[in-house]
Amino acid sequence: MKVKLENISKTYFSLRGKVKALSEINLEIRDREFLVILGPSGCGKTTLLNLIAGIEKPSSGEIYFGEKLVFSDKKNVFVSPKERNIAMVFQNYALYPHMSVFENIAFPLRIQKMDKNIIKKEVEKVAEMLNIKGLLQARPYELSGGEKQRVAIARALVRKPNLFLLDEPLSNLDAQLRLTARTELKTLQKNLKITTIYVTHDQIEAMSLGERIVVMNKGKIEQIGTPEEVYHKPENLFVAKFIGTTPINFFVVEVKSEQSNIYGYLGELKIEVPEEKLHLVKDQKIGIGIRPEDIKTEVEKEDFILTVKVNIIESLGKEYLLHTTYKNYDIKILTKNKFPEKSLIKAGFSKKNLYFFSPE
Amino acid sequence: MREEKLTKVLLIIATLLAIFFCLFPFLYMLVISFSKSWDIFSLVKLEFTFKNYTEILKDPGFHCMDYIKNSLIISGISAFISVFVATMGAYAISRFQFPFRFSILLFILASSMFPQISIVGFLFKVMVKLNLINTYPALILPYISWNIPISLWIMTSYLSSIPKDLDKSALLDGCSWFQIFIKIILPVAKPGIISAGLLSFLFSFNEFLFALLLTVDYRARTVPVGIVMFQGLHGELPWGSIMAFTTLSLIPVFLIVIFFQKYIIHGVIRSGLKG
Numbered sequence: 001m002k003v004k005l006e007n008i009s010k011t012y013f014s015l016r017g018k019v020k021a022l023s024e025i026n027l028e029i030r031d032r033e034f035l036v037i038l039g040p041s042g043c044g045k046t047t048l049l050n051l052i053a054g055i056e057k058p059s060s061g062e063i064y065f066g067e068k069l070v071f072s073d074k075k076n077v078f079v080s081p082k083e084r085n086i087a088m089v090f091q092n093y094a095l096y097p098h099m100s101v102f103e104n105i106a107f108p109l110r111i112q113k114m115d116k117n118i119i120k121k122e123v124e125k126v127a128e129m130l131n132i133k134g135l136l137q138a139r140p141y142e143l144s145g146g147e148k149q150r151v152a153i154a155r156a157l158v159r160k161p162n163l164f165l166l167d168e169p170l171s172n173l174d175a176q177l178r179l180t181a182r183t184e185l186k187t188l189q190k191n192l193k194i195t196t197i198y199v200t201h202d203q204i205e206a207m208s209l210g211e212r213i214v215v216m217n218k219g220k221i222e223q224i225g226t227p228e229e230v231y232h233k234p235e236n237l238f239v240a241k242f243i244g245t246t247p248i249n250f251f252v253v254e255v256k257s258e259q260s261n262i263y264g265y266l267g268e269l270k271i272e273v274p275e276e277k278l279h280l281v282k283d284q285k286i287g288i289g290i291r292p293e294d295i296k297t298e299v300e301k302e303d304f305i306l307t308v309k310v311n312i313i314e315s316l317g318k319e320y321l322l323h324t325t326y327k328n329y330d331i332k333i334l335t336k337n338k339f340p341e342k343s344l345i346k347a348g349f350s351k352k353n354l355y356f357f358s359p360e
Numbered sequence: 361m362r363e364e365k366l367t368k369v370l371l372i373i374a375t376l377l378a379i380f381f382c383l384f385p386f387l388y389m390l391v392i393s394f395s396k397s398w399d400i401f402s403l404v405k406l407e408f409t410f411k412n413y414t415e416i417l418k419d420p421g422f423h424c425m426d427y428i429k430n431s432l433i434i435s436g437i438s439a440f441i442s443v444f445v446a447t448m449g450a451y452a453i454s455r456f457q458f459p460f461r462f463s464i465l466l467f468i469l470a471s472s473m474f475p476q477i478s479i480v481g482f483l484f485k486v487m488v489k490l491n492l493i494n495t496y497p498a499l500i501l502p503y504i505s506w507n508i509p510i511s512l513w514i515m516t517s518y519l520s521s522i523p524k525d526l527d528k529s530a531l532l533d534g535c536s537w538f539q540i541f542i543k544i545i546l547p548v549a550k551p552g553i554i555s556a557g558l559l560s561f562l563f564s565f566n567e568f569l570f571a572l573l574l575t576v577d578y579r580a581r582t583v584p585v586g587i588v589m590f591q592g593l594h595g596e597l598p599w600g601s602i603m604a605f606t607t608l609s610l611i612p613v614f615l616i617v618i619f620f621q622k623y624i625i626h627g628v629i630r631s632g633l634k635g
């Protein structure tokens with residue numbers, strides 16, 4: 001099912017005053033898409049899911065499910081969560097503590113007053129699918145985190161929802177389990193072909209799961225795009241910093257015009273600012289970004305070559321993260337080679353790997 | 361090591377002392393109720409007998425069983441209704457946004473703070489007007505209102521500790537607000553409900569002033585008033601009968617508390633959440 005959000009805003013009025021949790025969200029989720037919403041803690045991810053599910057009402061805007069209007073403040077439309085047929089896996093799983101696993105999964109069907117035998121069959125089917133058949137008689141407090149997560153997913157899927165919402169379902173699992181759970185989720189979604197919105201603050205999770213990623217910050221959408229797009233073509237500094245294993249190097253440099261071209265001066269390096277980026281120049285300054293993994297220590301035909309001083313080496317297992325300085329700039333470099341601390345080394349990078357931002 | 365042992369021993373002694381201190385009056389009551397003489401100052405002369413019990417049970421003029429029955433019914437009904445009302449109120453306060461939620465809570469608690477004696481005269485007049493003197497409702501109604509504030513307070517804090525995500529999950533699963541209350545909140549809040557219910561029950565069971573003024577005879581009189589009436593009957597203090605009667609009346613209360621206690625001990629919200 002296709003979902004469309006138009007100019008959705010949400011303001012909370014709480015004891016600490018007005019809290020603008022979401023402002024002017026415009027978003028279209030395609031049919032059968034796996035969409036990931038990525039953003040730091042408190043940026044409004046859970047709020048957005050709650051609005052889509054109908055647990056809370058937006059302050060303004062419109063929401064469409066397919067062609068059907070399910071919320072509009074102006075036309076005074078509000079379709080209740082029950083009628084929206086949405087399933088959600090909550091950040092804390094929210095299993096009913098007084099019911100067995102079987103009853104937990106059966107609960108949505110019981111509310112619909114389905115036939116007992118059908119319920120039993122359906123519950124066993126999803127339990128089979130999620131490998132929790134052995135747990136059906138257990139109580140939630142007996143389960144491990146990973147098992148609770150499966151039960152929560154089973155309960156969500158059992159009534160065949162139109163839209164599947166997941167709120168950081170893996171954030172409480174250990175690294176190993178997270179990896180397997182991720183693959184399983186992806187396979188599950190592919191097989192069931194349910195439109196899915198997945199919320200996370202983990203960019204690796206987002207990159208590996210999402211067909212498209214929505215990067216959010218402070219209640220606003222910063223960028224929507226495929227994993228490749230948000231990685232290679234970040235539209236602003238926030239996205240560039242948020243995506244990538246190690247944060248991007250960012251420098252604010254002076255620009256000078258020379259003949260018909262404009263150059264940014266990073267120490268002695270003269271970096272040409274492409275014409276389409278000129279609008280970013282402000283007060284004779286521009287921001288330049290380069291990812292640590294795009295700086296090479298085996299210099300061959302890089303466009304820019306510089307000598308940096310290695311201060312600290314962090315081992316990341318198969319790679320090293322070098323904290324270096326060049327003039328008064330701090331530069332982080334991700335490399336396979338190990339260098340002694342305090343040594344001077346050559347490093348280089350290419351024009352095509354540079355990002356330009358406004359200097360803020 | 362030795363120090364640790366010493367602390368342990370001291371701790372056990374202290375606990376035993378505390379238990380003894382609490383149970384001594386109770387023990388005393390038992391001993392007196394089973395002895396011939398009720399001379400409470402010379403324990404040496406005690407002699408074992410069932411006489412006290414047989415006496416009060418045989419003589420219908422004592423109305424022992426009536427008093428116990430009245431007490432159980434009145435306390436039970438008032439505890440049930442006050443906890444039911446308080447739980448619904450607590451659900452609203454903990455789940456819905458409306459202005460002055462906490463002021464309402466404080467106000468209700470404050471209203472239970474003024475002494476019973478200050479309204480008893482007025483209450484008597486009301487009950488006379490309503491023609492309710494010496495009936496169960498004459499006690500049930502005031503007990504309900506007297507129990508609601510503390511129950512509301514207990515239930516509000518209990519329900520507030522139940523994660524709101526359970527409600528949201530149930531909402532998406534297709535429940536109405538009422539279904540969420542019945543199918544999710546009530547069962548999960550069972551330990552809180554039972555604690556509040558027991559407290560209310562015990563208050564009503566022990567209450568004396570209202571019971572004294574609003575009842576006239578065995579048809580509505582409760583145990584505490586019944587005990588006091590014993591003395592009037594004989595001119596002197598019949599300690600043996602009083603203690604026997606008290607012991608009898610405590611048996612059902614004991615059973616009730618023991619039966620429900622296991623729910624209170626298991627009363628941590630068994631988590632269906634992460635971790």
Ligand SMILES: Nc1ncnc2c1ncn2[C@@H]1O[C@H](COP(=O)(O)OP(=O)(O)OP(=O)(O)O)[C@@H](O)[C@H]1O
Binds near residue numbers: 014039040044047
């Ligand atoms: N009921 C509420 N009343 C007032 N403010 C709220 C309420 N719910 C959320 N907020 C605020 O809205 C903002 C967004 O909250 P939200 O829970 O959506 O964040 P999130 O992106 O899900 O964060 P996390 O990753 O930590 O779960 C926060 O500043 C939060 O304090």
Ligand SMILES: [Mg+2]
Binds near residue numbers: 045046047091167
């Ligand atoms: Mg959240």
